[in-house]
Amino acid sequence: xxxxxxxxxxxxxxxxxxxxxxxxxxxxxxxxxxxxxxxxxxxxxxxxxxxxxxxxxxxxxxxxxxxxxxxxxxxxxxxxxxxxxxxxxxxxxxxxxxxxxxxxxxxxxxxxxxxxxxxxxxxxxxxxxxxxxxxxxxxxxxxxxxxxxxxxxxxxxxxxxxxxxxxxxxxxxxxxxxxxxxxxxxxxxxxxxxxxxxxxxxxxxxxxxxxxxxxxxxxxxxxxxxxxxxxxxxxxxxxxxxxxxxxxxxxxxxxxxxxxxxxxxxxxxxxxx
Amino acid sequence: xxxxxxxxxxxxxxxxxxxxxxxxxxxxxxxxxxxxxxxxxxxxxxxxxxxxxxxxxxxxxxxxxxxxxxxxxxxxxxxxxxxxxxxxxxxxxxxxxxxxxxxxxxxxxxxxxxxxxxxxxxxxxxxxxxxxxxxxxxxxxxxxxxxxxxxxxxxxxxxxxxxxxxxxxxxxxxxxxxxxxxxxxxxxxxxxxxxxxxxxxxxxxxxxxxxxxxxxxxxxxxxxxxxxxxxxxxxxxxxxxxxxxxxxxxxxxxxxxxxxxxxxxxxxxxxxxxxxxxxxxxxx
Numbered sequence: 001x002x003x004x005x006x007x008x009x010x011x012x013x014x015x016x017x018x019x020x021x022x023x024x025x026x027x028x029x030x031x032x033x034x035x036x037x038x039x040x041x042x043x044x045x046x047x048x049x050x051x052x053x054x055x056x057x058x059x060x061x062x063x064x065x066x067x068x069x070x071x072x073x074x075x076x077x078x079x080x081x082x083x084x085x086x087x088x089x090x091x092x093x094x095x096x097x098x099x100x101x102x103x104x105x106x107x108x109x110x111x112x113x114x115x116x117x118x119x120x121x122x123x124x125x126x127x128x129x130x131x132x133x134x135x136x137x138x139x140x141x142x143x144x145x146x147x148x149x150x151x152x153x154x155x156x157x158x159x160x161x162x163x164x165x166x167x168x169x170x171x172x173x174x175x176x177x178x179x180x181x182x183x184x185x186x187x188x189x190x191x192x193x194x195x196x197x198x199x200x201x202x203x204x205x206x207x208x209x210x211x212x213x214x215x216x217x218x219x220x221x222x223x224x225x226x227x228x229x230x231x232x233x234x235x236x237x238x239x240x241x242x243x244x245x246x247x248x249x250x251x252x253x254x255x256x257x258x259x260x261x262x263x264x265x266x267x268x269x270x271x272x273x
Numbered sequence: 274x275x276x277x278x279x280x281x282x283x284x285x286x287x288x289x290x291x292x293x294x295x296x297x298x299x300x301x302x303x304x305x306x307x308x309x310x311x312x313x314x315x316x317x318x319x320x321x322x323x324x325x326x327x328x329x330x331x332x333x334x335x336x337x338x339x340x341x342x343x344x345x346x347x348x349x350x351x352x353x354x355x356x357x358x359x360x361x362x363x364x365x366x367x368x369x370x371x372x373x374x375x376x377x378x379x380x381x382x383x384x385x386x387x388x389x390x391x392x393x394x395x396x397x398x399x400x401x402x403x404x405x406x407x408x409x410x411x412x413x414x415x416x417x418x419x420x421x422x423x424x425x426x427x428x429x430x431x432x433x434x435x436x437x438x439x440x441x442x443x444x445x446x447x448x449x450x451x452x453x454x455x456x457x458x459x460x461x462x463x464x465x466x467x468x469x470x471x472x473x474x475x476x477x478x479x480x481x482x483x484x485x486x487x488x489x490x491x492x493x494x495x496x497x498x499x500x501x502x503x504x505x506x507x508x509x510x511x512x513x514x515x516x517x518x519x520x521x522x523x524x525x526x527x528x529x530x531x532x533x534x535x536x537x538x539x540x541x542x543x544x545x546x547x548x549x550x551x552x553x554x555x556x557x
Contacts, residue, residue, distance in 0.1 A: 091505040220328070252492045256453045257388070258461065263492060 002227070004166045009173040011167075012047065015159045019051035022157050023132055025273045030056030031134040031157070032126045034118055034244060035086060037061075037074030038138040040160055042181050043172045047159050048134055049082045059086040059118060062118040064095060071189050077178055077224060081087045087125065091117045111190030115151025124156075132156040140165040140204055142146075143211050144237070145244020146188075146196065164212065165204040202233055210237050274311045274410030276518040277302040278528075280499040280513050282488030285319035288329045292317055295352060296344035298519075307521065308410040309349045309502065313331050313445050313486035314381075314422050315365060316353040321448035322488040326395040332355035333375055335442075338368065346371045349409055351419065355396075362397035363436050367419045367445050369405065377405035379419035383427055389449065389493070392423075402430055404437040413526055415441050424447040425469050435477040436544060440504075440529050442473065446485040450496035463498050475506025478532045478539060480524055487517055504532035 023031060028232050035041050048057045059082075061075040072088070079086035095114055099105050106115075122133045135155030138149055139162055147153045165186065172182050186196040186204065189235060197203050210229055213219045214237075219227075224234045250262060259265050279298050283291045295316060302310050317337070318329040330338045341352055349371035356366035356378065365384065369377040380399025384392035404418045418434035418441070425431070425444055431519055434442065452461020459467075466483065474481040481502040486495045492553065500511030503524040510522035533539060 249491075254489065255449060255451055255492050255494050258451045260389070260451075260492070 002212055004164055004170075004208055004212055006163070006167050006170060008171050009165070011163070011171060012050070015047050015273050016051045019048050019134070019157060022270075023052060025053060025270075026132075028130055030058065030129060030131045032058045032060055032122055032129065032131045033136065034122055034152075035059040035061050035075040035078055036136075037071035037078070037181070038184075038186065038189070039172050039177065040138055040168060040273075041075075042078045042177050043168060043175070044134055044136045044159055045078060045082055045084065046175060046177065049084060050177055054083040056082045056131075057082070058125065058129060058131065059084050060118075060122060061086060061088045062091050062121055063088070064114055064189040065090070065092040065154045066191055067189050068187075068192060072241055073081060074178075074181055074184075078181065079180060083137050089121055091121070106163065107191050111188065112148045112151060114190060115148035119151050119154045123217050134159070135161065137161060140208055140211060143215065143244075144207065145225055145247050146200065147247065149247050164208040166208040197207060202237075206230075206233060207237055210234050211241075274309065274413065274524045274526075275305075275307045276311060276482055276501065276522055276524060277305070277307040277401075278482060278484040278499040278501070278511070278513070278522075279310060279312050279316070280484060280487060280497050280520065281313070281316070281517045282486060283319045283387060285395070285490050286322065286325040286329055287319075287354055288317055288331070288337065291319070296340060299344045299348075299350055302519070302521075303346060303348050303490045305521070306513055307348060309351070310345075311351045311443055311445065311482050312353055313484050314353045314367070314447040315355065315487070316445070318353075319490060320449075320486070320495070321493055322355070323391075323395060327357070328353040328357055330363050332357050332359075333368075333378065337414060338370075338375065341368075341372060342370050342375070347372055349376075349407060351443050351445060353421070353447075357395070357506070363395065364399060365392065365396050365421060367421050367443070369407070369417065369419065369443075371407055371409075376407055377403070377417070377419070378398060379403070379421065381421040381424060382430065383423040385423045390423075391449070402433045403419070404434055404439045410524075415526075417441045417443060419443045419445070422448060424537050425466070425473070428473075431473045431477055431479075435479070435539065435542075439477070440479050440526075441524070442477075442479050442481045443481045444470070444481060446483060447495055448485050449493040449549075460496050463496055463512075466498065470500065470502055471506045474502040475536075478504040478529065478536055480504055480509075480529070484495065487515055504529050505535070 033045050063072050083121045126133050133155040135158035138160045142149050187194050221234050221238045225231045285372040330420045351369050353367050356364040365381040367379045384398050386393040404416050406414050406416050409415050416438050418439035420430050450460040450462050470481050470483050484499045487497045498512040499520050501509040503509045511520050513520050
């Protein structure tokens with residue numbers, strides 16, 4: 001019915017060329033990428049290694065004391081398989097120091113703060129190596145708004161941003177990522193036992209079929225039940241997409257002058273490169 | 274003839290909410306004795322629609338337009354909406370409703386696609402300016418022509434309506450403000466519209482009703498300034514400040530007669546010369 005399968009060889013080739021082209025032409029020496037032990041960061045790192053070679057890729061594992069121990073082991077496995085350097089930097093001291101002032105903070109606040117702390121470290125380390133921060137957000141997460149604004153959502157390049165989670169799995173399998181990375185349940189790992197699909201209340205497989213029809217096939221929500229898709233879930237997902245649109249756009253600037261950044265000052269990002 | 278200009282801020286992309294609100298406004302103005310209600314450009318949808326364009330489109334025979342027809346009753350209303358054709362093209366349209374039917378549809382001819390604007394990416398362009406004759410305010414017949422926002426920036430638009438005998442220009446607009454230099458007394462775009470409206474109403478000796486919207490959409494700032502000008506170019510009402518409001522004015526057809534006696538510019542217009550020279554230019 002809904003066919004999300006991709007030509008993995010073609011996609012891997014385009015994404016590898018994309019990373020190489022965008023990194024080298026702006027004068028950067030490589031990339032830094034946060035390695036969580038999950039499939040998205042492993043795949044992003046693997047594509048970067050294919051593009052630039054292992055010496056130009058630095059992995060950063062940034063665990064909090066409540067992160068699952070196996071995540072760090074999986075991150076080490078990814079780094080050793082790829083032959084890249086990996087730095088392990090604990091974020092517990094600064095996170096705990098901050099939340100000592102706000103003991104009432106819930107897990108969402110804590111999780112967002114951790115994501116932004118990781119972003120801050122990635123950018124700091126990237127500057128020491130003249131490297132770009134490589135993103136690991138897939139199209140499903142981006143469309144559902146399942147990300148932290150200016151946290152995991154902040155990076156220079158995002159090779160997976162136009163691949164649904166289902167397609168990330170397909171590409172990862174075909175590129176031979178370690179089985180235990182591909183097989184484990186997706187998790188933001190912001191607290192022990194967290195699962196994306198439990199947080200969201202639906203599976204990526206369900207969400208991707210719906211998102212693909214709404215976005216890529218341009219069907220309206222009202223047209224989806226005839227494809228056998230649950231109308232309540234369609235409504236829920238479309239509303240998530242609408243409510244998270246702000247996360248996918250730059251901040252708003254009030255137009256005052258005759259030429260405003262973003263409105264009518266529109267040079268490309270790759271200006272001069 | 275009593276006209277009401279409904280200067281407001283629609284909810285971007287929420288057709289249902291804007292329709293309900295518009296029908297309430299129409300009912301309130303009819304109750305006040307208004308003969309004609311004029312809404313801003315794209316008043317049923319908001320302006321910066323982008324991918325919302327097809328999602329908010331309606332057809333002429335849609336229940337939404339029917340609801341507007343019922344709300345308007347014997348009076349008249351000009352409403353801005355996205356009109357879907359049977360070829361699935363989408364037009365930035367202003368629909369003139371009166372006495373149980375749609376009397377006129379103007380599809381915006383000039384779709385700005387430069388600077389901050391991107392209308393041609395999402396919309397199809399209209400291909401004509403037409404005048405419709407409509408009895409308003411106790412039976413007197415008015416010859417009405419519609420110019421939507423950017424249509425005003427091309428002087429051939431009011432010229433063609435003038436040749437078709439227009440006496441009342443209706444100009445719905447979603448004009449984003451720009452230009453805040455300290456030397457200007459007002460926003461640059463407001464000054465431009467003020468100059469155009471004054472010039473057109475005076476040179477074509479017509480009434481001009483300009484209804485702009487207010488509010489913000491993705492940083493675009495709509496500046497209001499709705500107004501009514503007489504056929505001598507003078508302000509009859511407004512301009513409204515930059516806030517949601519209703520401007521009411523009474524139009525006297527006697528003003529048209531007096532202005533055209535004092536300034537018989539239409540009588541003296543050398544249409545034969547224009548046609549000859551433009552025809553020659555085309556032949557070349």
